[in-house]
Amino acid sequence: MDYSHDDAGLARQPIGYWSWAAHEATVTHIRAALAEHGLTQPPWWVLNQLTDADEAGRPRAEVVATLRGYLHVGDALEPEIDALVGRDLVTEDATTRLRLTTAGHALRAEAAERVGRARAEIHTGIADEEFVAALKVLQRMIHNVGGKAWHH
Structure with a gap:
C-alpha cells in the first residue's frame, strides 16, 4: 500500500471508502481466524458472553439483548444459540439459563x-495512542451524522 x-x-480522501475498506479487511481476517475453529462471529460472541458467567449461567434473553447491537444480528442469535446447544458447547436449562460446557470453554x-x-496482526505497527485516536475520530463522525454505534 502506498502511504x-x-x-x-x-x-x-472519502471516509466512506476507507472505513468500508478497513471493515472488509479486518472482519475478513477475524472471520478467517474463527473459521479455523469452526466458528462464525455470532456464535463467537455468544461464547464470549458466557465465558465469565458463574455456575448459574446467564438467561438466554439477556445474552440476546446484550448482543442485539452487534452488526445488527438481533433475533438471528436465537438459531445460533440453538446450534451451540446442538454442538454440546452450551447447555440450556428449563429456565433458559445458558452455560458453557467443558467443550465450549475449551x-x-x-x-x-x-x-x-x-488482532495483533491487524494492529502491527499501530501504537495504542494512534488506535484510540482513530476510534475517537470515527465515534465523532458517527455522532456528527446522527448515527448509532455500540460496542463494549
Missing part, C-alpha cells in the same frame, strides 16, 4: 488465542 500521499491529500479458549493473534 506517500501528503496529509492535505489524505485529508480529502473451544472458546482455543479460538480466543487465535483471535488474539489476528
Whole structure:
C-alpha cells in the first residue's frame, strides 16, 4: 500500500471508502481466524458472553439483548444459540439459563488465542495512542451524522 500521499491529500480522501475498506479487511481476517475453529462471529460472541458467567449461567434473553447491537444480528442469535446447544458447547436449562460446557470453554479458549493473534496482526505497527485516536475520530463522525454505534 502506498502511504506517500501528503496529509492535505489524505485529508480529502472519502471516509466512506476507507472505513468500508478497513471493515472488509479486518472482519475478513477475524472471520478467517474463527473459521479455523469452526466458528462464525455470532456464535463467537455468544461464547464470549458466557465465558465469565458463574455456575448459574446467564438467561438466554439477556445474552440476546446484550448482543442485539452487534452488526445488527438481533433475533438471528436465537438459531445460533440453538446450534451451540446442538454442538454440546452450551447447555440450556428449563429456565433458559445458558452455560458453557467443558467443550465450549475449551473451544472458546482455543479460538480466543487465535483471535488474539489476528488482532495483533491487524494492529502491527499501530501504537495504542494512534488506535484510540482513530476510534475517537470515527465515534465523532458517527455522532456528527446522527448515527448509532455500540460496542463494549
